[in-house]
Amino acid sequence: MLKLGILICDHLHPSLQSEHGDYPKMFDDLFRPFDNNIVIQYYFVVDGNFPKLIHDCDAYMTSGSKSSVNDKVSWIVSLEDFIRDLYREKIPFVGICFGHQLMAKALGGQVEKSHKGWGVGVHSSDIKESQPWMKTQLNSIDLVVSHQDQISQLPIHTKVIASSEFCPYSMIQIGDHFLGIQGHPEFSREYSSALMDLRREIIPQGIRDKGKATLTKNTSSDIVAHWMIDFIRLNIK
Numbered sequence: 001m002l003k004l005g006i007l008i009c010d011h012l013h014p015s016l017q018s019e020h021g022d023y024p025k026m027f028d029d030l031f032r033p034f035d036n037n038i039v040i041q042y043y044f045v046v047d048g049n050f051p052k053l054i055h056d057c058d059a060y061m062t063s064g065s066k067s068s069v070n071d072k073v074s075w076i077v078s079l080e081d082f083i084r085d086l087y088r089e090k091i092p093f094v095g096i097c098f099g100h101q102l103m104a105k106a107l108g109g110q111v112e113k114s115h116k117g118w119g120v121g122v123h124s125s126d127i128k129e130s131q132p133w134m135k136t137q138l139n140s141i142d143l144v145v146s147h148q149d150q151i152s153q154l155p156i157h158t159k160v161i162a163s164s165e166f167c168p169y170s171m172i173q174i175g176d177h178f179l180g181i182q183g184h185p186e187f188s189r190e191y192s193s194a195l196m197d198l199r200r201e202i203i204p205q206g207i208r209d210k211g212k213a214t215l216t217k218n219t220s221s222d223i224v225a226h227w228m229i230d231f232i233r234l235n236i237k
Helices: 014-020 023-030 074-089 098-106 189-198 205-216 221-235
Strands: 002-007 038-043 059-062 093-096 110-113 119-127 140-147 149-153 158-163 171-174 178-181
Touching: 002 023, 002 221, 014 189, 023 038, 059 098, 059 221, 074 093, 074 098, 093 098, 093 221, 098 110, 098 149, 098 171, 098 178, 119 189, 119 205, 140 189, 140 221, 178 221, 189 205
Parallel strands: 002 038, 002 059, 059 093, 093 178
Antiparallel strands: 110 149, 119 140, 119 158, 158 171, 171 178
């Protein structure tokens, strides 16, 4: 039985919660096919709720966040330290969006607001280097994205697994036991549309229109969910 700690880095906007729930519901839905093999413990690190001991779980994962990894707030500083501790202890970790960027920053990389602007809707990334934990082989993956920041400089010991013209480092692996994914396997296309509407004052209409046009695509979320769990299982010591 795998005990997975998911570090929640945000709350859904109250206006969206009645229809879409909060992050735990999204991850419960994503990992429902694994119900008999995974126990999930949620930690709202955004509220200062961290694991008491780093070995309380076999592996950890993060949600995304509306915050930037470069924000100087206490919970982000503490999470960055926690991620460095996970790396030193060789505990498997999967960073999603905000977590993908924070793990790169924590281990010596850099994250900046991209000159390319907002990435929204369903984006495709080409698989550059297939891995043993990818039991279902794909040439590319399609995931919902929602971000302005991007990794601009990689840490050492990083390999790029998936890339696109818009986001060159859309999936990376650091060392043997850290995996980062810029996209959101846990986001539905319906939530993506609602989130774009909510952010209409900060995302230009042209970008929102293009993003919404991509929501007719199916995503690779189910396959990526299996990849994440297989990656974790492969690297538990």
